[in-house]
Amino acid sequence: MAGERLLDVKNLEVSFYTYAGKVHAVRGVSFHVNRGETLAIVGESGCGKTVSVQSTIKLIPMPPGKIEGGTVLFDGKDLTAMSDRDLQSVRGAEIGVIFQDPMTSLNPTMTVGRQITEGLIKHQRLSAQEAKHRAIEMLSLVEIPNPKERFRQYPHQFSGGMRQRVMIAIALSCNPKLLIADEPTTGLDVTIQAQILDLMKSLQTKLDTSIILITHDLGVVSKLADRIVVMYAGKVAEAGSSEDIFYNALHPYTQALLKSVPRLHEETKRELLAIPGTPPDLFVPPKGCAFAPRCSYAMRVCLDHQPGDFAAGGSHTVACWLMDPRAAHVRERHAGRAGDAGARGGAS
Amino acid sequence: MGRYILRRFGLMLAALWVIVTATFFLMHAIPGDPFLGEKVTEAIRQNMLRKYGLDKPLWEQYVIYLGNLLRGDFGTSLKMLHRSVNDMIRDGFPVSALLGLEALAYAVTLGLLLGTVAGFRHNTWLDYLAMFVALIGISVPGFIMGGLMQYVIGLKLRWLPIARWEGFRYTIMPAAALGLGTLAVMARMMRTSVLEVTSQDYIKTAKAKGLSQREIVFRHVLRNAILPIVTILGPLTAGIVTGSFVIELIFGIPGLGKYYVQSIFNRDYTLILGTTIFYAVLLVFLNFLVDVAYGIIDPRIRLMRSRE
Numbered sequence: 174m175a176g177e178r179l180l181d182v183k184n185l186e187v188s189f190y191t192y193a194g195k196v197h198a199v200r201g202v203s204f205h206v207n208r209g210e211t212l213a214i215v216g217e218s219g220c221g222k223t224v225s226v227q228s229t230i231k232l233i234p235m236p237p238g239k240i241e242g243g244t245v246l247f248d249g250k251d252l253t254a255m256s257d258r259d260l261q262s263v264r265g266a267e268i269g270v271i272f273q274d275p276m277t278s279l280n281p282t283m284t285v286g287r288q289i290t291e292g293l294i295k296h297q298r299l300s301a302q303e304a305k306h307r308a309i310e311m312l313s314l315v316e317i318p319n320p321k322e323r324f325r326q327y328p329h330q331f332s333g334g335m336r337q338r339v340m341i342a343i344a345l346s347c348n349p350k351l352l353i354a355d356e357p358t359t360g361l362d363v364t365i366q367a368q369i370l371d372l373m374k375s376l377q378t379k380l381d382t383s384i385i386l387i388t389h390d391l392g393v394v395s396k397l398a399d400r401i402v403v404m405y406a407g408k409v410a411e412a413g414s415s416e417d418i419f420y421n422a423l424h425p426y427t428q429a430l431l432k433s434v435p436r437l438h439e440e441t442k443r444e445l446l447a448i449p450g451t452p453p454d455l456f457v458p459p460k461g462c463a464f465a466p467r468c469s470y471a472m473r474v475c476l477d478h479q480p481g482d483f484a485a486g487g488s489h490t491v492a493c494w495l496m497d498p499r500a501a502h503v504r505e506r507h508a509g510r511a512g513d514a515g516a517r518g519g520a521s
Numbered sequence: 522m523g524r525y526i527l528r529r530f531g532l533m534l535a536a537l538w539v540i541v542t543a544t545f546f547l548m549h550a551i552p553g554d555p556f557l558g559e560k561v562t563e564a565i566r567q568n569m570l571r572k573y574g575l576d577k578p579l580w581e582q583y584v585i586y587l588g589n590l591l592r593g594d595f596g597t598s599l600k601m602l603h604r605s606v607n608d609m610i611r612d613g614f615p616v617s618a619l620l621g622l623e624a625l626a627y628a629v630t631l632g633l634l635l636g637t638v639a640g641f642r643h644n645t646w647l648d649y650l651a652m653f654v655a656l657i658g659i660s661v662p663g664f665i666m667g668g669l670m671q672y673v674i675g676l677k678l679r680w681l682p683i684a685r686w687e688g689f690r691y692t693i694m695p696a697a698a699l700g701l702g703t704l705a706v707m708a709r710m711m712r713t714s715v716l717e718v719t720s721q722d723y724i725k726t727a728k729a730k731g732l733s734q735r736e737i738v739f740r741h742v743l744r745n746a747i748l749p750i751v752t753i754l755g756p757l758t759a760g761i762v763t764g765s766f767v768i769e770l771i772f773g774i775p776g777l778g779k780y781y782v783q784s785i786f787n788r789d790y791t792l793i794l795g796t797t798i799f800y801a802v803l804l805v806f807l808n809f810l811v812d813v814a815y816g817i818i819d820p821r822i823r824l825m826r827s828r829e
Binding site: 257 | 721722723726728729730732734736741820
């Protein structure tokens with residue numbers, strides 16, 4: 174089964190129509206997820222990673238959001254062409270979602286048990302009793318102690334980490350083929366983060382689910398991801414296997430991102446590196462490469478023309494003019510610095 | 522829960538005692554007395570004061586009143602001869618309560634409906650229409666609306682009787698006029714509440730589960746959206762079932778509302794105290810009921826109580 178594409182997103186375009194004008198949040202994004210693998214989508218806040226992924230099952234608020242182009246093939250079905258009613262049988266049943274903030278993602282006035290059984294009764298047509306049985310099973314699967322008692326409790330009786338486990342139980346209850354984890358550990362403290370990540374990893378092998386992991390935390394990515402997509406300003410900057418990105422980052426943005434990860438064991442004390450400048454305003458998307466104004470390697474072409482995706486061996490693609498054969502001499506000139514950065518990034 | 526209710530009950534009694542005491546002394550602090558306006562000689566006036574015990578020192582009157590109150594006796598009206606305050610409340614309250622409950626029923630059902638529709642279809646013409654109705658309800662006082670309805674529906678269209686209190690058909694217009702303000706408040710609050718709840722993360726979770734819009738609305742949105750409404754329902758109910766002086770006046774309804782206003786102008790001490798205490802008991806008790814209801818809807822509150 175491995176290698177076969179489960180989700181294939183091509184040229185996705187999403188905009189938000191606000192009072193202040195149109196925000197072009199996702200500008201032609203393509204990515205895919207193979208069966209059984211974990212794809213990480215990385216980028217800073219507002220780069221469109223959440224919108225890209227949530228748009229695939231139309232979870233973004235519409236309006237103001239609007240999917241303006243592209244196709245989303247999931248298990249052979251085109252999700253963009255499906256009506257909301259038809260999508261209901263995909264959401265929760267074939268694609269499960271975990272959100273960022275476990276403190277607010279559960280309904281405060283409904284028992285945890287009922288929030289799990291809801292989906293089971295709807296999608297798998299279980300009786301209330303069967304659903305309860307299955308829900309308790311799920312609660313013990315996500316390692317919540319006393320699942321029978323916990324089934325009857327309300328979300329406020331759970332800690333943050335426990336609530337995220339409940340969210341995972343809900344998302345996985347119907348055996349989905351794909352799990353979307355949207356910053357699943359951002360709202361949790363570090364020790365709990367590690368537990369949740371371990372849990373996701375073990376459940377993935379147990380249940381044979383593909384995962385899309387959305388995060389800005391490169392540490393999380395290194396733990397789970399098979400392949401990585403780096404997004405910047407509504408576009409894919411670089412995509413490749415985990416090794417490609419961590420050991421052979423070619424896009425200046427990816428390199429800068431890797432360099433700005435704080436490290437505990439560094440011989441010489443140095444200031445934490447930050448990427449100068451701010452991401453572009455997507456009310457007025459830039460004409461050329463969106464990263465050019467912040468890029469220390471920017472050329473004249475970068476400001477006026479958008480780079481295409483250049484293949485860099487295997488599944489590794491880079492959207493950067495430096496990869497153009499005609500820019501070979503520029504690349505060589507920077508090679509020392511860039512190579513150095515790549516190696517240091519890989520050491521994390 | 523049992524201990525909580527007991528404690529709340531004790532607090533209720535304390536609150537009522539404070540209200541009785543404050544009303545009693547404030548009332549006597551108003552210049553004048555019940556018989557000052559009447560064209561009688563000073564001797565007769567003194568006799569009347571003695572008859573009703575108003576010549577005794579204030580603290581003694583207070584103790585006597587409290588004693589009577591504990592036996593459930595509000596005393597006799599000082600202005601309306603041979604009418605006890607208990608009788609007046611017994612006659613007037615059912616009428617006011619019926620009118621009020623009908624008004625409340627209109628206000629709650631229509632208000633919640635309008636607010637819910639406006640919330641779910643916000644920024645569409647349905648929303649604008651609902652909020653326009655609410656705006657009118659808030660800005661036009663009930664007695665103007667009552668007068669208008671009497672003119673248009675009663676006099677011109679002749680759909681409903683203009684005034685008096687002789688059957689269900691007679692209650693529709695005054696109840697609508699009385700409930701309009703509450704309806705508007707309900708609609709606006711419900712709209713805000715629905716909007717707030719629909720943007721919550723857990724609604725997105727519900728959608729991500731693959732629930733239909735209908736299931737999301739009925740299972741996840743409404744229950745959470747109605748919480749803030751329940752909070753204000755207690756005081757609103759107390760206000761509305763004890764009648765409205767103006768509405769009862771223009772529709773010629775023999776309710777409790779008119780006694781409130783008249784009793785103050787007349788310095789009818791026993792009636793002032795009686796109606797005030799009656800209103801206070803109702804208000805405090807309804808607030809208590811709302812608290813209990815709140816606990817049933819919102820499990821977080823239930824827990825806080827069991828910890829007490």
